[in-house]
Amino acid sequence: xxxxxxxxxxxxxxxPICIYIRTPRHNIYKPYPSHINMETATxxxxxxxxxxxxxxxPPVDLRNKTHLFIQWMADNYGDISRAKAGPFSFVFLxxxxxxxxxxxxxxxxxxxxxxxxxxxxxxxxxxxxxxxFWLKQRRLMQPxxxxxxxxxxxxxxxxxxxxxxxxxxxxxxxxxDFYREMNQLTLDIVGRTLLSTDLKGxxxxxxxxxxxxxxxxxxxxxxxxxxxxxxxxxxxxxxxxSRKVLEETIAEIITNRRNDTxxxxxxxxxxxxxxxxxxxxxxxDKQLRDEVLTIFIAGHETTANALAFTFxxxxxxxxxxxxxxxxxxxxxNGAELTYELLNKLEYTTMVIKESMRLxxxxxxxxxxxxxxxxxxxxxxKQLDKVVVSPYAMQRxxxxxxxxxxxxxxRFNAENIKSIPKFAYFPFGGGAxxxxxxxxxxxxxxxxxxxxxNKFDFTLPVDFEVETQPFITLRPKDGVPLRFVRx
Ligand code: HEM
Numbered sequence: 001x002x003x004x005x006x007x008x009x010x011x012x013x014x015x016p017i018c019i020y021i022r023t024p025r026h027n028i029y030k031p032y033p034s035h036i037n038m039e040t041a042t043x044x045x046x047x048x049x050x051x052x053x054x055x056x057x058p059p060v061d062l063r064n065k066t067h068l069f070i071q072w073m074a075d076n077y078g079d080i081s082r083a084k085a086g087p088f089s090f091v092f093l094x095x096x097x098x099x100x101x102x103x104x105x106x107x108x109x110x111x112x113x114x115x116x117x118x119x120x121x122x123x124x125x126x127x128x129x130x131x132x133f134w135l136k137q138r139r140l141m142q143p144x145x146x147x148x149x150x151x152x153x154x155x156x157x158x159x160x161x162x163x164x165x166x167x168x169x170x171x172x173x174x175x176x177d178f179y180r181e182m183n184q185l186t187l188d189i190v191g192r193t194l195l196s197t198d199l200k201g202x203x204x205x206x207x208x209x210x211x212x213x214x215x216x217x218x219x220x221x222x223x224x225x226x227x228x229x230x231x232x233x234x235x236x237x238x239x240x241x242s243r244k245v246l247e248e249t250i251a252e253i254i255t256n257r258r259n260d261t262x263x264x265x266x267x268x269x270x271x272x273x274x275x276x277x278x279x280x281x282x283x284x285d286k287q288l289r290d291e292v293l294t295i296f297i298a299g300h301e302t303t304a305n306a307l308a309f310t311f312x313x314x315x316x317x318x319x320x321x322x323x324x325x326x327x328x329x330x331x332x333n334g335a336e337l338t339y340e341l342l343n344k345l346e347y348t349t350m351v352i353k354e355s356m357r358l359x360x361x362x363x364x365x366x367x368x369x370x371x372x373x374x375x376x377x378x379x380x381k382q383l384d385k386v387v388v389s390p391y392a393m394q395r396x397x398x399x400x401x402x403x404x405x406x407x408x409x410r411f412n413a414e415n416i417k418s419i420p421k422f423a424y425f426p427f428g429g430g431a432x433x434x435x436x437x438x439x440x441x442x443x444x445x446x447x448x449x450x451x452x453n454k455f456d457f458t459l460p461v462d463f464e465v466e467t468q469p470f471i472t473l474r475p476k477d478g479v480p481l482r483f484v485r486x
Contacts, residue, residue: 047082047091047378049073054085067363067469070094070389074396080378090385091369094396096422098375099388102367103422103430109386112368117217118297118471121243124287125294126435136276138435140283141291144270145435150442151339152265156192157446158337160185163198165454168483177478178311182304189443190300194267194292195253209245210296212238217471250289268292295436301472302361303440307447308479309359310352313406314452315459315481320408321452324348325486328449342445350408352444356426358406360390363473365428390425391473399423457481 054062060069062085070092073081079095093099102109111130119128126137143149164185168175175181187207191197216239257268271291275282283291314321327347335341365388373380380386395403399420400410409415427434434440460480468476 043374043377043379045378046381047080048077049082050077052084054083064468067389067391067467067473070364070387070392071395074392080376082378082384088385089381089383090387091380092387092389093375094389094392095376096393096399096420099393099422099425100429101375102386102388103428103432105373106431108370108373108380109367110370112366112385121213121217122294122297123290125290127294127298134432137287137291138431140274140276141271141435144267144274145439147438149270150439153193153439154337154339154342154442154446157189157443158450160188160192160198161447161450164188165451169485173483173485175481175483178481179304179308179475179478182307183301185447186300186304186307186443187296189303190296192266193439194295194299196264196266196268197253206246206249206296209242209249212242213246214297214301214471216242246293247289250292251285254285254288254292267295298434299436299439303443305359305361305472305474306352306356306440307444308475309361309465310355310444310448311451311457311481312459312465312475312479313355313358314351315457317406320351320406324351324448325452325456328453332449332453337446337449339442342442342449345445345449347408348445348448349441350411352441352448353411353426354406354408357394357400357410357424358404359467359473360394360426361472362426362428362434363391363469364389388425391469393423393425396423454486455483456486457483 050057050059058069060072062069073083073092074094077092079093080098081092081094083090083092093102111128116128122128124133126134126141129137164181168181187210188198191206216235254268254272257264257272263269268288271283271288273282314324324347327345331341331344367386369380369382369384369386371382393399397403400423410419422429427437427440458481460482463480465479466476468474
């Protein structure tokens with residue numbers, strides 16, 4: 001369950017990640033602001049928590065309700081708590097300052113990728129690499145995700161959305177599971193913006209292999225004792241085969257692109273061109289492949305989940321849906337969607353932020369303590385797995401009034417100022433803040449504006465979504481929306 005480290009945190013869209021990246025190397029990590037109790041560097045007290053090993057007496061279904069378990073720990077043991085599961089000790093942080101400390105103290109809290117499925121799949125891509133190597137890659141790739149660069153993708157995202165809506169109309173508006181559709185759509189979008197290819201030809205192969213790999217990674221999630229990847233079990237052979245298809249197909253796309261003299265306006269051509277400012281070095285083919293795979297994996301399912309939950313909430317709250325539809329109609333006013341118009345979709349953006357508060361796709365982040373530390377007077381031991389969960393924090397009664405109520409007004413220009421920094425962090429925090437946060441926000445705005453403008457949608461009366469904490473937080477049984485043309 002904790003064997004991965006996709007995560008979550010803060011009004012990410014507003015965090016100045018580029019400042020970290022552009023400052024001279026020695027300034028990249030801000031010194032930790034000492035507003036939590038760090039002076040007891042010799043603390044010997046471990047954080048409180050349940051006795052014994054959770055594997056033998058789990059207080060909740062740890063495999064399927066991990067997100068609820070983290071809330072349970074905070075409710076029962078306070079802001080900093082500790083529990084043992086199998087051979088590992090986990091420390092849970094449920095206090096904004098402590099979470100900030102974890103994100104900013106990068107020499108202590110590192111990604112725990114050794115033996116992880118994601119690392120096996122993604123190699124040394126941005127999501128799974130660490131240290132100097134990660135920093136070098138992040139500096140290379142950060143400019144590709146600047147807002148100015150994203151303008152060029154508006155049309156590609158709109159094209160993918162319009163194609164999907166056209167397909168629905170061709171099928172007499174039969175959309176059995178909106179969540180599945182959103183997965184297809186976000187995969188199509190990442191294909192078009194990253195590789196200038198749509199869901200046909202080679203990309204259909206990538207799509208199938210990617211789905212197989214993700215399912216397999218998800219199945220292995222939560223196993224305390226992992227079987228090494230080289231053990232030839234049928235499931236591992238299938239995983240290795242799918243991974244090979246993915247790697248080979250992407251390697252082929254990269255080789256073809258290197259030999260192609262045409263101009264492509266996509267992330268791959270930008271990745272091929274970026275060079276290190278000091279050494280003028282470019283990425284190797286292997287590195288390119290790892291980064292392309294990483295963007296595929298990190299960039300599509302998270303956004304699909306956020307869209308599925310947002311449409312679910314809109315269908316449940318017709319007043320909010322109506323107001324959003326009015327805003328979109330007014331902003332578009334019959335015109336084509338442009339990047340400039342997106343900035344005017346203020347209410348739509350509030351809806352997205354509130355939806356990611358209740359259903360953060362990256363619902364947990366885990367780091368490993370590389371050395372002993374002290375947080376708020378409690379001892380954190382080397383090799384402890386330190387867990388922070390946007391799901392738990394963003395539904396905490398301590399920081400939110402009526403936390404389970406859907407209310408986009410929490411994010412209006414006035415109210416947003418009073419949200420504590422690390423009580424809301426759907427895109428993570430610190431220097432490893434999601435590099436695709438602006439991309440994701442833009443993508444969701446476009447899909448929502450185009451779909452809500454053209455269609456209306458409802459849910460079966462009694463439908464309540466159930467959440468499933470896989471690598472990302474998913475709607476367990478999909479989202480059975482019914483669409484009609486407006
Ligand atoms: C709603 C959509 C998304 C959510 C909620 C989300 C969330 C996150 C979070 C929480 C992290 C930090 C992980 C950690 O600290 O361990 C992260 C990292 C990352 N995300 Fe996203 N993400 C989203 C969309 C995207 C998109 C669209 C892309 C690419 C186009 C992307 C690419 C990445 C990459 C490459 C990283 C690793 C960054 C690094 O470690 O330097 N994400 N994401």
